[in-house]
Amino acid sequence: MxxxxxxxxxxxxxxxxxxxxxxxxxxxAVKECDFLYVLHETEMNKGNLSSHLARLEEAGYVEIEKTxxxxxxxxxxxxxxxxxKAFEGYRKGLKAAF
Amino acid sequence: MxxxxxxxxxxxxxxxxxxxxxxxxxxxAVKECDFLYVLHETEMNKGNLSSHLARLEEAGYVEIEKTxxxxxxxxxxxxxxxxxKAFEGYRKGLKAAF
DNA sequence: AATACTGGTTTGTATTGCAAACTAGATTGT
DNA sequence: ACAATCTAGTTTGCAATACAAACCAGTATT
Numbered sequence: 158m159x160x161x162x163x164x165x166x167x168x169x170x171x172x173x174x175x176x177x178x179x180x181x182x183x184x185x186a187v188k189e190c191d192f193l194y195v196l197h198e199t200e201m202n203k204g205n206l207s208s209h210l211a212r213l214e215e216a217g218y219v220e221i222e223k224t225x226x227x228x229x230x231x232x233x234x235x236x237x238x239x240x241x242k243a244f245e246g247y248r249k250g251l252k253a254a255f
Numbered sequence: 256m257x258x259x260x261x262x263x264x265x266x267x268x269x270x271x272x273x274x275x276x277x278x279x280x281x282x283x284a285v286k287e288c289d290f291l292y293v294l295h296e297t298e299m300n301k302g303n304l305s306s307h308l309a310r311l312e313e314a315g316y317v318e319i320e321k322t323x324x325x326x327x328x329x330x331x332x333x334x335x336x337x338x339x340k341a342f343e344g345y346r347k348g349l350k351a352a353f
Numbered sequence: 354a355a356t357a358c359t360g361g362t363t364t365g366t367a368t369t370g371c372a373a374a375c376t377a378g379a380t381t382g383t
Numbered sequence: 384a385c386a387a388t389c390t391a392g393t394t395t396g397c398a399a400t401a402c403a404a405a406c407c408a409g410t411a412t413t
Contacts, residue, residue, distance in 0.1 A: 158298055162277045166298070175271065176401080179263045182352070192361070200256055200264070204403060207362055212400095223361095228410065230360055248353055254280070255346055274370080290392070302372060305393055310369095321392095326379060328391055358411070369400065380389070 164253035172247045184236040192232035262351035270345045282334040290330035
């Protein structure tokens with residue numbers, strides 16, 4: 158197995174999925190934002206975004222904080238340290254592959 | 256939607272899957288090889304490789320030619336022109352995203 | 354006091370990805 | 384010769400997705 162194929166085979170599947178890749182790329186840039194911002198920026202639907210976030214949270218890559226902006230609920234999102242490392246590793250993997 | 260997110264969202268899913276990405280990367284380098292070479296090089300199992308190849312063929316990205324090496328069957332694989340273009344486009348997409 | 358809107362979550366389904374089981378034919382052993 | 388084994392794959396069955404439609408609790412509107 159060549160280094161290229163090895164790098165591809167080792168890509169983190171949680172991050173690799175395009176929907177989640179968008180989320181992680183976005184969060185890695187802004188440090189914190191809310192559900193609706195990610196929703197609009199990625200052009201996903203709510204159900205999809207919700208479940209991808211749940212997956213990322215379960216992987217320990219994002220923190221989800223439910224709070225309020227006045228009376229309306231707001232879900233704040235941040236990449237955890239593990240999330241940042243995973244994304245960095247993912248990008249290194251890509252670079253190694255291509 | 257930023258250019259980065261757009262690029263991610265437009266990645267070709269057929270090629271994006273790591274198993275198939277390995278196959279396509281390999282075929283793009285060698286022009287032609289057989290099933291067993293890809294099998295050993297990628298370290299997949301046969302069932303998996305077979306179905307990923309079927310998907311790539313159905314997408315028009317690989318040509319599958321069944322022939323014989325003496326008396327033993329041999330499956331030859333090549334990337335089609337469309338496959339080369341798709342892979343090139345995929346790499347451009349990645350470059351645009353990261 | 355209905356109706357509609359916000360900000361999400363849950364549910365149902367169709368598609369995948371995966372490996373175990375199978376197949377057809379060639380080879381080897383007895 | 385004929386059973387057992389090997390080779391080169393394909394098919395099948397299942398578990399895990401990804402996706403959107405339907406739902407829900409609370410708020411604002413008419």
